[in-house]
Amino acid sequence: MRALIAGLITVFKHLFMRPVTLEYPEKKRFQSDAFRGKPEVNLGENGCIGCGVCKKVCPSGAIEYIKNDKGEVDSYNFDLKKCIFCGNCKFYCPKSAIKLTNEFELGTVDKRELILEYKRRVND
Numbered sequence: 001m002r003a004l005i006a007g008l009i010t011v012f013k014h015l016f017m018r019p020v021t022l023e024y025p026e027k028k029r030f031q032s033d034a035f036r037g038k039p040e041v042n043l044g045e046n047g048c049i050g051c052g053v054c055k056k057v058c059p060s061g062a063i064e065y066i067k068n069d070k071g072e073v074d075s076y077n078f079d080l081k082k083c084i085f086c087g088n089c090k091f092y093c094p095k096s097a098i099k100l101t102n103e104f105e106l107g108t109v110d111k112r113e114l115i116l117e118y119k120r121r122v123n124d
């Protein structure tokens with residue numbers, strides 16, 4: 001009987017409290033600047049120089065890139081099937097060319113979409 005009353009008191013207390021859940025996906029919780037979501041790379045001006053540090057420090061082998069004859073990175077891939085969003089690539093990049101965005105809704109039924117491919121634009 002005592003447990004039942006304690007349970008009812010808890011229920012009534014929560015009736016007058018603000019909910020702690022959100023109506024996701026209509027409402028989303030604020031993400032801090034330190035959040036590590038979808039990775040992006042800048043292959044444009046003042047961006048990636050193809051030094052290879054990101055690839056070396058990536059613990060899961062999620063990064064691949066292709067260089068052209070001039071040594072510039074033409075194409076750069078993050079494999080989200082492997083990426084663990086550790087942030088090493090961003091932290092060690094000497095050009096600050098990588099950022100981990102706030103984007104976290106990365107689920108898909110097509111695994112080809114889990115390869116994030118960035119290409120150098122011709123005029124860059």
Ligand code: SF4
Binds near residue numbers: 051094
């Ligand atoms: S560490 Fe930065 S500059 Fe070096 S290859 Fe990776 S993204 Fe490019």
Ligand code: SF4
Binds near residue numbers: 090
């Ligand atoms: S966040 Fe970590 S696991 Fe993902 S690509 Fe960068 S270094 Fe690799």
